[in-house]
Amino acid sequence: MDLQTVILGFLNDGPLTGYELSKRMDASVGFYWHATHPQIYTTLKSLAKKGLVDFTMEYQSGAPNKKIYSITDAGRDALFRNLQSETLKDEVKIPLLVAMYFGGELGPQYWRELLANHLDAQKAVLEQYRSLCESLPQTDPDRDLKQFLRYKTLDFGIGYQQFLIRWLEDILKEIGE
Amino acid sequence: MDLQTVILGFLNDGPLTGYELSKRMDASVGFYWHATHPQIYTTLKSLAKKGLVDFTMEYQSGAPNKKIYSITDAGRDALFRNLQSETLKDEVKIPLLVAMYFGGELGPQYWRELLANHLDAQKAVLEQYRSLCESLPQTDPDRDLKQFLRYKTLDFGIGYQQFLIRWLEDILKEIGE
DNA sequence: TCGAGCATGTAAATGGTTACATGATTGC
DNA sequence: GCAATCATGTAACCATTTACATGCTCGA
Numbered sequence: 001m002d003l004q005t006v007i008l009g010f011l012n013d014g015p016l017t018g019y020e021l022s023k024r025m026d027a028s029v030g031f032y033w034h035a036t037h038p039q040i041y042t043t044l045k046s047l048a049k050k051g052l053v054d055f056t057m058e059y060q061s062g063a064p065n066k067k068i069y070s071i072t073d074a075g076r077d078a079l080f081r082n083l084q085s086e087t088l089k090d091e092v093k094i095p096l097l098v099a100m101y102f103g104g105e106l107g108p109q110y111w112r113e114l115l116a117n118h119l120d121a122q123k124a125v126l127e128q129y130r131s132l133c134e135s136l137p138q139t140d141p142d143r144d145l146k147q148f149l150r151y152k153t154l155d156f157g158i159g160y161q162q163f164l165i166r167w168l169e170d171i172l173k174e175i176g177e
Numbered sequence: 178m179d180l181q182t183v184i185l186g187f188l189n190d191g192p193l194t195g196y197e198l199s200k201r202m203d204a205s206v207g208f209y210w211h212a213t214h215p216q217i218y219t220t221l222k223s224l225a226k227k228g229l230v231d232f233t234m235e236y237q238s239g240a241p242n243k244k245i246y247s248i249t250d251a252g253r254d255a256l257f258r259n260l261q262s263e264t265l266k267d268e269v270k271i272p273l274l275v276a277m278y279f280g281g282e283l284g285p286q287y288w289r290e291l292l293a294n295h296l297d298a299q300k301a302v303l304e305q306y307r308s309l310c311e312s313l314p315q316t317d318p319d320r321d322l323k324q325f326l327r328y329k330t331l332d333f334g335i336g337y338q339q340f341l342i343r344w345l346e347d348i349l350k351e352i353g354e
Numbered sequence: 355t356c357g358a359g360c361a362t363g364t365a366a367a368t369g370g371t372t373a374c375a376t377g378a379t380t381g382c
Numbered sequence: 383g384c385a386a387t388c389a390t391g392t393a394a395c396c397a398t399t400t401a402c403a404t405g406c407t408c409g410a
Contacts (some may be wrong), residue, residue: 001272003369011278019389028226029278032271039370041391062188062388064378083280084287091270093189094209095178095263097330102186103260111326120333141352146281149288152348153274163340171329180397196361216398218363241361241406360407369398379388 001086003035003043004052007078011071012052018044018067027132044069045131052078088118115175119168126161133158178263180212180220181229185256188230188248193246197219204309208334221246229255285352292352296345303338310335 006029010021021044022037035043044067047053052075058066071079096118103110133154141148183206187198198221204228212220221244224230229252235243248256273295280287310331318325 001270001275006206006275006279009275011281017389018391029275032269032274034268034270036371037389038372038391038393045391060378060389065374066389079279080282083276084271086276090272091211091268092209093178093211093268095267097182097209098178098186098206098332099263100326101330101343102183102189102256104321104326105257105282106260108318111322141285143353144281145285145288148351149277150342153278156274157342159340159344160337163336167329167333167336174325175322177272194361195363213399214361215363215365215400220397222363235407237361241404243361358408358410361405363403365400365402367398367400369396371396372390372394374393375391377389380386382383382385 001082003033003039004047005079005082006033006035007040007043007047008052008071008075008082011069012076012079015068015070017069021069029153031129032153047075051075112172112175115168115172119165119172120166122161124162126158126165129154129157129161178259180210180216181224182208182256182259183212184217184220184224185229185248185252185259188246189253189256192245194246198246206330208306209330220349224252228252230311272340289352290347292345296342296349299338299345303335303342306331306334306338 004130006025007021009029010024016024018037018041022035022040025033025035025040044053044055046138048055048069050074053069053071054068055069058068060066098113099114136151137147138151139147183202184198186206187193187201193201195214195218199217200207202210202212202217209221221230225232225246228244228249230248232244232246237243247251257282277288313328313331314324315328316324
């Protein structure tokens with residue numbers, strides 16, 4: 001799985017500019033696959049060179065021009081081939097856990113403060129996910145599998161945040177908040 | 178936070194070779210910060226150039242030579258400076274969730290099978306963490322904060338796997354296993 | 355004798371971040 | 383007038399992966 005597949009996935013829902021792609025990613029898949037805008041623009045370029053996407057220019061007077069990208073048939077083939085042929089190995093880097101593993105010497109006061117701040121931040125993220133959740137229709141899998149699976153990826157984010165928050169609260173209780 | 182900090186963290190517990198470092202990472206911090214062996218060797222080299230670690234050669238007849246790395250005083254300073262000055266932004270890439278977001282068209286049968294396989298794999302990982310957990314002493318934070326925090330990072334792994342497994346089981350129930 | 359584990363690395367390529375660079379519009 | 387948002391990209395650098403490369407020991 002790579003950024004190319006993610007971008008093809010978005011374009012499979014309809015044409016988008018690089019900018020819109022970037023925004024959309026930040027607001028959905030971005031929570032479990034992040035990309036910056038230079039990365040997106042360069043990847044779109046290389047996808048176009050391979051013929052997996054194409055684009056039309058929209059010239060706007062009094063506003064920046066737009067390059068509207070669409071997926072091609074070859075792109076659609078590549079998308080579903082990639083989605084199925086995945087090793088599905090997660091890549092995870094959580095600096096907080098590294099710091100906890102090595103930073104015992106920083107003392108209980110340091111950890112109380114840092115974990116309390118972290119807890120607040122994670123609660124804010126949970127609220128963000130919950131408000132997203134309200135705008136998303138929940139359907140049953142037989143009716144609309146696609147929508148159901150998308151809903152479940154957001155549900156994952158909410159469940160994960162809830163787990164994280166409980167875990168942090170437990171630690172804070174134990175080291176005496 | 179970067180690999181340099183992680184390596185300095187390990188060496189702060191005592192001297193190690195690149196190989197031992199690699200093994201140790203795989204069996205602990207590796208679950209939330211992974212590195213391959215070429216990465217470790219090149220990072221050790223650059224840490225040595227900066228004077229944050231040094232090494233002694235152990236020549237072994239009838240076995241490969243060892244380079245045993247130790248942290249220097251400058252390295253220890255850098256370690257605790259880095260641990261404290263972290264932005265703590267997580268980096269996460271979970272291909273399964275991307276595939277779910279874009280792969281609704283693959284059909285219920287495909288997802289039943291894939292998720293069931295994934296569930297088995299995650300249960301195996303949980304067992305692995307649990308057996309690690311048994312070999313790790315659990316102390317209270319006032320006695321040994323360092324050991325307590327290390328225990329909690331493993332506890333995170335166990336809690337996360339449990340959450341993941343429940344989440345997968347729920348979905349499988351809903352799409353009719 | 356063959357594979358697994360120990361032990362070290364380099365090289366090439368890819369992936370990703372940060373900084374640079376431009377320029378219009380809209381609302382405060 | 384300034385900041386934010388829209389909209390595009392390049393360049394330099396750093397991080398990471400995969401493949402290549404070597405060679406010894408020990409147990410099955």
